[in-house]
Amino acid sequence: MSDAPRRSERFVAREARDLRKEVLVSPWPELGLVAFDSPYDPEPELAVADGRVVRIDGRGVDEFDLVDHFLAAHGFDIDAAAEASALDDTEIARRLVDVDVPRAELVRLSRGLTPARLARIVGSLDPVELMFALKKLRARRRPANQAHVTNLKENPALLAADAAEAAARGFAEVETTVGVARYAPLNALAVLVGSQTGRAGVLTQCAVEERRNLQLAIQGLVTYAETLSVYGTEPVFVDGDDTPWSKALLASAYASRGVKVRFTSGGGSEALMGHSEGKSMLYLEARCLAMIRAAGSQGVQNGSISCVALALSVPAGTREILAENVIAAWLDLEVASGNDAIASHSEIRKTAKLMGQFLPGTDFVTSGYSVMPRRDNTFGGGNYDADDLDEWLTIQRDWQVDGGIEPVGEAELVEVRARAARAVQAVFRALGFPEVSDHEVEAATYAHDSGSLPDRDRAADVAAGDRILAERISGLDVARALDRFGFSDVADAVLGMQRLRIAADYLQTAAIVGADGAVEAAVGDANDYRGPGTGHRLTGERWARVRALPHELDPRSLAADGSAGAPALFTEAGEAAAGGDHDEVVVAVGPAFGDGLRSTIGGLPHEQVVAAVLAGIRDAGAQARLVRVRRTSDVAFIAHDAALLAGSTVGIGIQSKGTAVIHRADLQPLDNLELFGMAPLLGLESYRAIGRNAAGYALGRSVGPVPTALDNFARAKLIVTTTLLHARETSAIVPNAPAVELARA
Amino acid sequence: MRDYPLGTRRPELVTTPKGLKPTDVTLDALRQGRLDADDVRATASTIRRQAAVALASGRPQLAENLMRAAELAAIPAEFVLEAYTALRPHRSTAVELAALAERLEREHSAPRTAAFVREALAVYERRGLLAADERRPAPV
Numbered sequence: 014m015s016d017a018p019r020r021s022e023r024f025v026a027r028e029a030r031d032l033r034k035e036v037l038v039s040p041w042p043e044l045g046l047v048a049f050d051s052p053y054d055p056e057p058e059l060a061v062a063d064g065r066v067v068r069i070d071g072r073g074v075d076e077f078d079l080v081d082h083f084l085a086a087h088g089f090d091i092d093a094a095a096e097a098s099a100l101d102d103t104e105i106a107r108r109l110v111d112v113d114v115p116r117a118e119l120v121r122l123s124r125g126l127t128p129a130r131l132a133r134i135v136g137s138l139d140p141v142e143l144m145f146a147l148k149k150l151r152a153r154r155r156p157a158n159q160a161h162v163t164n165l166k167e168n169p170a171l172l173a174a175d176a177a178e179a180a181a182r183g184f185a186e187v188e189t190t191v192g193v194a195r196y197a198p199l200n201a202l203a204v205l206v207g208s209q210t211g212r213a214g215v216l217t218q219c220a221v222e223e224r225r226n227l228q229l230a231i232q233g234l235v236t237y238a239e240t241l242s243v244y245g246t247e248p249v250f251v252d253g254d255d256t257p258w259s260k261a262l263l264a265s266a267y268a269s270r271g272v273k274v275r276f277t278s279g280g281g282s283e284a285l286m287g288h289s290e291g292k293s294m295l296y297l298e299a300r301c302l303a304m305i306r307a308a309g310s311q312g313v314q315n316g317s318i319s320c321v322a323l324a325l326s327v328p329a330g331t332r333e334i335l336a337e338n339v340i341a342a343w344l345d346l347e348v349a350s351g352n353d354a355i356a357s358h359s360e361i362r363k364t365a366k367l368m369g370q371f372l373p374g375t376d377f378v379t380s381g382y383s384v385m386p387r388r389d390n391t392f393g394g395g396n397y398d399a400d401d402l403d404e405w406l407t408i409q410r411d412w413q414v415d416g417g418i419e420p421v422g423e424a425e426l427v428e429v430r431a432r433a434a435r436a437v438q439a440v441f442r443a444l445g446f447p448e449v450s451d452h453e454v455e456a457a458t459y460a461h462d463s464g465s466l467p468d469r470d471r472a473a474d475v476a477a478g479d480r481i482l483a484e485r486i487s488g489l490d491v492a493r494a495l496d497r498f499g500f501s502d503v504a505d506a507v508l509g510m511q512r513l514r515i516a517a518d519y520l521q522t523a524a525i526v527g528a529d530g531a532v533e534a535a536v537g538d539a540n541d542y543r544g545p546g547t548g549h550r551l552t553g554e555r556w557a558r559v560r561a562l563p564h565e566l567d568p569r570s571l572a573a574d575g576s577a578g579a580p581a582l583f584t585e586a587g588e589a590a591a592g593g594d595h596d597e598v599v600v601a602v603g604p605a606f607g608d609g610l611r612s613t614i615g616g617l618p619h620e621q622v623v624a625a626v627l628a629g630i631r632d633a634g635a636q637a638r639l640v641r642v643r644r645t646s647d648v649a650f651i652a653h654d655a656a657l658l659a660g661s662t663v664g665i666g667i668q669s670k671g672t673a674v675i676h677r678a679d680l681q682p683l684d685n686l687e688l689f690g691m692a693p694l695l696g697l698e699s700y701r702a703i704g705r706n707a708a709g710y711a712l713g714r715s716v717g718p719v720p721t722a723l724d725n726f727a728r729a730k731l732i733v734t735t736t737l738l739h740a741r742e743t744s745a746i747v748p749n750a751p752a753v754e755l756a757r758a
Numbered sequence: 759m760r761d762y763p764l765g766t767r768r769p770e771l772v773t774t775p776k777g778l779k780p781t782d783v784t785l786d787a788l789r790q791g792r793l794d795a796d797d798v799r800a801t802a803s804t805i806r807r808q809a810a811v812a813l814a815s816g817r818p819q820l821a822e823n824l825m826r827a828a829e830l831a832a833i834p835a836e837f838v839l840e841a842y843t844a845l846r847p848h849r850s851t852a853v854e855l856a857a858l859a860e861r862l863e864r865e866h867s868a869p870r871t872a873a874f875v876r877e878a879l880a881v882y883e884r885r886g887l888l889a890a891d892e893r894r895p896a897p898v
Binding site: 078265501 | 759784785795800816817818877878885
């Protein structure tokens with residue numbers, strides 16, 4: 014005998030759901046497990062003496078840590094600080110959500126705010142206010158998206174095909190990485206060739222160790238980097254083997270080679286690494302972001318990023334992550350807003366979180382949408398993946414919101430994937446690398462994931478990767494190889510990426526390359542949202558493109574005349590009169606029954622439905638008469654009209670889509686004896702039982718209701734068909750016409 | 759800012775180290791062997807122009823970053839990476855960082871980057887982030 018109390022089966026069922034694999038904890042500020050307002054967060058403070066910052070958030074120069082020193086040297090505008098000090102937090106918070114206060118004014122003000130003040134002001138906004146502020150503060154006018162492209166086998170044909178798909182779907186950036194470091198040059202090359210096959214101008218990166226990354230950039234094989242991670246406390250920074258100065262110098266080094274750079278930071282990382290110093294996630298992230306701007310980065314990927322599940326373990330975690338994005342945008346940084354690492358096991362929970370970035374739009378709504386199935390995502394990402402694409406596209410269509418991904422049809426995608434795989438095959442051949450076989454090209458074109466691709470000779474591949482570095486094989490060499498094998502358009506696109514390096518326009522804030530090949534950035538294409546009717550709105554051609562999902566149907570094709578020109582199933586034999594026999598049940602069908610429509614929504618032929626109902630009535634010992642009601646398509650009135658005609662006063666109404674009602678003349682039309690609304694679930698046996706029951710009522714017997722099934726999803730699945738069938742029925746109405754007798758034709 | 763994007767609005771202002779304009783980078787030029795991989799890149803002068811665009815668009819720190827980048831553009835990548843490594847915590851002694859700043863300034867005409875290194879040196883001293891003298895020297 015167990016002493017355990019009896020469990021509620023509902024509690025047990027909920028515990029079995031995926032959501033409950035996640036641990037939720039109450040706040041523990043000492044460990045940094047607190048989203049906002051830790052008791053150890055400092056009071057905002059900014060003191061200036063002789064033009065120099067001497068106190069920041071409760072610390073004087075002698076107590077400054079690395080981040081404070083860096084901010085004091087590079088982080089503030091003294092005039093803006095004076096202006097901000099004259100305003101209280103509420104006033105500044107109100108300006109964030111005031112449609113009439115321009116972004117530029119808010120950005121200027123942000124230059125006078127310390128991390129503690131930024132965190133306190135932004136922390137005071139509720140979720141909808143945060144979203145509105147983010148919409149206003151985004152740097153670039155048009156939101157975009159970034160793709161992840163990797164696979165477990167590091168197969169170059171599959172990398173190229175996936176990068177091409179990402180580009181064709183409108184992703185502005187494609188990020189790859191490696192399982193094995195020596196693959197980096199090959200993966201960078203495959204993603205470059207693939208992306209430029211899909212759409213010229215897509216920026217690419219290969220997330221590897223900085224030295225290797227910089228070398229790939231120098232050779233023109235990648236164009237951006239976002240591997241520069243920073244942290245909000247000195248011990249974590251130093252454990253990460255960097256300082257604000259080393260990271261800032263690295264950023265300048267990348268820029269010196271024409272590489273677009275964004276930093277990476279995110280709430281919860283300090284707690285995870287054991288040195289939160291008891292501070293809240295948002296306050297520490299505000300320090301990171303202030304440092305990132307001070308270092309001169311054009312942008313950041315933030316919003317907890319890989320620690321997202323830790324932020325979500327504490328109360329208000331989702332709001333905290335959105336608040337981080339808002340601070341980043343307020344500081345005038347390009348924001349790639351996370352949503353790449355898996356946020357939750359629960360599809361409901363993770364998508365609820367996504368809406369914070371998705372609805373306002375950020376510079377990159379995700380910092381890595383997994384274009385391939387998540388099992389092939391070697392970032393450990395894949396919050397949203399290949400199998401989720403239709404959902405993402407549908408949500409864009411539902412909200413009329415631009416999430417940076419475009420629908421593309423299967424035939425077009427198969428073609429672009431095949432072409433990219435063949436292009437990388439040609440480059441490998443031209444450079445004397447291990448062959449990419451036709452079989453690999455085909456598998457890369459059609460496969461769901463890398464499981465369907467053959468294993469390659471990995472030793473030979475990494476040797477080829479080494480050759481790219483040793484022989485300084487460049488973007489120009491890749492273009493030359495493509496050109497030699499007939500891919501001159503791809504060659505031209507790869508050459509275009511080299512050409513972009515000359516002007517280095519994409520070093521400016523939030524730069525991407527638009528569909529026309531022009532650089533689109535916060536200079537020239539700044540977010541100009543100033544309220545309704547302004548800013549980027551999903552309208553016109555772009556809306557037409559984003560909403561046109563390949564599986565969208567033309568409702569006219571569904572509402573076609575069901576008769577296909579055949580003669581009606583029943584002949585009309587004059588006006589129906591009231592019957593005199595007390596055992597007579599009248600069956601009335603709708604205006605289009607057996608004529609413009611020939612089967613129910615469940616696919617039952619109308620003649621069989623009628624035969625079943627009539628047989629049921631006769632089985633039970635009553636008489637049956639068939640009529641058509643022409644004046645209405647409403648099943649209640651059809652059935653009531655039948656009851657008024659029936660000698661027994663009991664009638665059955667059947668709509669063309671199959672919905673049926675048993676009625677009696679003395680009842681109000683919208684009342685009934687039995688209603689069978691679940692037409693898709695009715696079989697011929699059900700219609701026979703409906704006939705038997707109606708007869709039972711007519712003969713004054715005791716009648717048990719016809720058993721019916723319930724499918725709560727039937728409506729979601731069939732409501733469009735229902736609407737179209739009903740529209741056809743309604744169009745067959747003859748106003749005020751009396752019912753007519755029907756006979757089988 | 760009116761000139762941005764420079765590549766399409768002022769292509770004549772942004773030439774490669776050997777004087778090619780963006781519009782010279784064509785497939786025909788590639789086929790005829792007129793392009794050199796080491797040449798198809800931004801010059802220090804172009805990056806300084808981008809710094810000016812950043813400053814004019816109200817982004818002083820981005821401009822400062824790009825001014826440092828312009829200084830680094832002419833410096834061999836290997837030395838740039840060594841300078842980065844030297845700035846990592848506990849890598850360099852005070853003497854080594856001072857020497858790095860000196861080299862940047864005198865040998866590579868990179869005064870802003872040199873000042874940045876000296877600023878780091880002062881903070882690293884305060885925060886105990888310099889290498890102890892007996893440690894192996896930083897790879898500068």
